[in-house]
Amino acid sequence: MNSPVLTTIAVTGFTIAFLHAAIPTHWLPFVLAGRVQKWSRGRTLLVTAVCGSGHVLFTAALGFIVAWLGFAISDQVGAWFPRIAGGTLLLFGFFYVYRQFSGRAHGHSHMFGGHHHSEPGKGDEHEHGPHGGPLVDTGHGRIELSVFETGVPPRFRLYFTDGDGREASPPALELIGLSTLRPDASRQAFSFKAAPDYLESNEEIPEPHEFTVFVELRHDGHTHEHRISFVEVHHHGTHDHEPAASSQPAAPAKSDWAAMVSLFTLLTFSPCEGFIPVYVSGVRYGWSGFALLTVVLSVATIAGMVVFTWLTLLGLEKLKLRWLERYESGVLGGLLCLLGMFVIVFEK
Numbered sequence: 400m401n402s403p404v405l406t407t408i409a410v411t412g413f414t415i416a417f418l419h420a421a422i423p424t425h426w427l428p429f430v431l432a433g434r435v436q437k438w439s440r441g442r443t444l445l446v447t448a449v450c451g452s453g454h455v456l457f458t459a460a461l462g463f464i465v466a467w468l469g470f471a472i473s474d475q476v477g478a479w480f481p482r483i484a485g486g487t488l489l490l491f492g493f494f495y496v497y498r499q500f501s502g503r504a505h506g507h508s509h510m511f512g513g514h515h516h517s518e519p520g521k522g523d524e525h526e527h528g529p530h531g532g533p534l535v536d537t538g539h540g541r542i543e544l545s546v547f548e549t550g551v552p553p554r555f556r557l558y559f560t561d562g563d564g565r566e567a568s569p570p571a572l573e574l575i576g577l578s579t580l581r582p583d584a585s586r587q588a589f590s591f592k593a594a595p596d597y598l599e600s601n602e603e604i605p606e607p608h609e610f611t612v613f614v615e616l617r618h619d620g621h622t623h624e625h626r627i628s629f630v631e632v633h634h635h636g637t638h639d640h641e642p643a644a645s646s647q648p649a650a651p652a653k654s655d656w657a658a659m660v661s662l663f664t665l666l667t668f669s670p671c672e673g674f675i676p677v678y679v680s681g682v683r684y685g686w687s688g689f690a691l692l693t694v695v696l697s698v699a700t701i702a703g704m705v706v707f708t709w710l711t712l713l714g715l716e717k718l719k720l721r722w723l724e725r726y727e728s729g730v731l732g733g734l735l736c737l738l739g740m741f742v743i744v745f746e747k
Contacts, residue, residue, distance in 0.1 A: 405684055405691070411738045412677040412692055413699040415731060419671045420703025423626070425454070427611065428584045428665065429704075430711045431628075432658045435582040435609055440712050446659055447708045451701040453667035458700075459693045461670055462678035466689045469682030488738050491676040495732030530558060535625045537616055540567055544612060544627055546604060553608070555589060555600040569598045576615035576622075579604075583658050584665040671700060673731045680738060 420426070426447065433443030526534050532545030543558040555577060559567040569575075575598060578588045587605075591598040612627045674696055681688040 405681065405688060408677060408680050408688075408738065409691060409695050411734055412674060412695045415673045415677060415734055416671055416696050416699035417703040418730065419673055420451075420700050421707055424580075424669070425451075425666065426704050426707040426711065427626075428580060428582070428662055429708050431580070431611060432582040432584075432662060433712070436655055436658055438655075440709075443712060444705055444709060446662065447704050448701050450659070450663045450666045451704045452697070453663050454669070454671065454704075455693075455697045455700050457667050458670040458674055458696060461675055462689065462693065462696075465675055465678045466682055466686075469679060470685070472682075487679050488676050489736055489740070492732045492734070492736030492738075495673070496729055496736070497732075499729035499732060528558060530556065532556075532558075533627050535614060535627060537623065537625070542614060542616075542625075544614065546608060546629075547599070552603040554603060555591075555612075557591070557598040557614075558596070566596065569593055569596075570616075572598070574617045576613075576617070578613050578615075579610040580613065581610045583661040585661070671696065677738070 429443055429447040429450070432438070432446070433440075438446070528534050528541075528543030528545070530543055530545040530547075532543045535542045535544065540559060540561045541564075543560075545556050545558070546553050547556045548554070557569065557575070557577075559569055561567040572591055572593060575591060576588070577591070577600070578586055580586050587602070589600040589602050591600055608629055610629055612629060614625045614627065616623045616625075677696075678689065678692060681692050684691075
């Protein structure tokens with residue numbers, strides 16, 4: 400066994416799995432569920448780790464199939480297998496790099512810089528607009544996101560201002576996207592219709608209004624995503640629903656299981672696709688290599704999910720992860736290309 404090559408594969412796999420765990424859908428639902436269900440910090444982290452195990456098991460199951468097929472191919476092609484495996488890694492790598500530069504990569508999420516509600520009694524340091532909704536700074540102006548429900552079913556309304564604070568016309572509908580993520584891990588996408596000075600969602604917003612909103616802005620082949628957290632409150636005489644912190648009654652214990660099952664299902668059936676090529680590169684090392692890579696996948700994934708959940712629970716809203724969110728596919732593609740070339744050159 401060529402230990403230096405296997406060590407390189409394991410280190411690359413750890414990096415890929417850990418970076419994959421930094422995607423908001425792998426830890427943000429646990430933060431939201433923990434807040435709504437009134438879980439302690441320790442319990443939230445425990446649920447995160449348990450649900451992460453489902454994510455690992457499903458990925459490992461796919462890796463088992465890949466490894467089993469790879470063993471059969473390796474027996475047939477013999478010494479050519481390192482070149483085939485390395486070439487496969489290069490193809491995967493080029494695919495991820497292409498997805499990055501074609502604008503089809505994950506949109507980057509301002510997950511620590513959006514509207515985040517303060518604890519009761521501590522005030523709210525974030526600015527709101529004239530319609531009662533939080534303001535999102537896009538770098539080119541601001542968007543005010545409000546929930547309008549005066550005499551009508553609740554719908555989202557988006558108001559726009561330019562870089563100088565003047566009212567701006569709404570952008571084309573195809574350039575705007577909005578979705579919600581609730582504590583039970585359910586997501587809902589909203590489409591919009593144009594009004595004279597705002598955009599209004601076609602779909603109604605189901606109760607309760609306890610969710611995180613992801614607003615997408617598309618331009619020049621790229622997608623920018625901004626996060627805003629909403630908490631249900633009483634009305635204060637305004638025409639729009641204003642998100643703010645409020646005391647919530649303790650959630651029924653039976654809903655804990657529903658939340659945990661939903662989170663487990665969400666993570667289990669969204670495997671770490673970037674780790675599958677790593678399993679391909681480890682086929683030459685047999686089942687012992689497969690076991691080692693599965694341990695690496697488990698440690699990196701669960702550690703990453705727990706770390707990012709923990710940091711968010713601590714309130715570290717200024718953590719600088721925007722580069723990772725924006726360039727995830729490019730970084731992943733580069734790592735796979737480097738690993739592919741390493742396998743071709745050094746594995747005998």
